[in-house]
Amino acid sequence: MTTPGFRPTHVVPGYGMPAWEAPDPARPTVPLDPLLPVQLVERRGDWAYVLCANGWSAWVDGRHLVAVPQDPPAPESPLTRAADPRPLLARADETLARYRAAVEELAGGGLDGEAFRGRTRGLRIGVVVDGEHVWLYDAQHGRWVYADGTRLSTYATDEAPRATADSPGHAPTQVVTPDGS
Incomplete structure (x- = not known):
């Protein structure tokens, strides 16, 4: 049963994940089930405090949570150059053509x-098309983006979460709300 008002922001990876009562490796608790929907409530460096769909809450290694995509942008929104998926599609096409030529x-x-390894070194491409939906890897910015045919929104980034420089052992708490504020 899902908690009233619960809106998942992430899911547990397909292999499940360990959980802790506090952001302390010495205080383990029951591991979380694979693909369990969770809502990110707080971050402390790599630690993430999550509320689970079943009402439980726990601390986990936030680097392993799988982000749930936000709702796609509204189609009525004007197309802007920064949100246009066509340049990324063109780069993916060029990269694939270079790889194909080397093959x-x-x-x-x-x-x-x-020579093949030298020719293909540094080439990175990622494209998933599912009907009208597409996920593209933006190698220039190190991120995956989602597109609905007219606009892009960031889905995931290559950068791992990290503690802030002013407190390397314990990052300050950040309260996270479902609307991203």
Whole structure:
């Protein structure tokens, strides 16, 4: 049964995850089930305090939580250059063409394995298309974005959470609200 007013911001990874009573490795509690919806309430460096769909709450390693995408942008919104998915689609197409050309040269005997590795080093691409929805990897900014055909919104980033510089052992508490404020 889900707690009234509960709005998940993340889910537990598919393999489940350990949980703690406090942000202290010496105080473990019952692990969380795979794919359990949770709501992020507080962060302390890599630690995350979550409220679970079943009403439980616990501290977890926030780096392993899987973000639930926010609602897609409203289609009535004007298209802006920064939100236009076409430049990312063009970069993905160019990257794939470069990789395809290197594969063709390797298969044709024009490249050896070392030359192939050199030619493809640094190429990064990620595209998932599911009907009208698309997730694109933006290698330039190190993030995955979601697009509905007209606009982009950040879905996940390559950067891991970290404590602030002024308190390396214990990051200050950040209260997180469902609306992102």
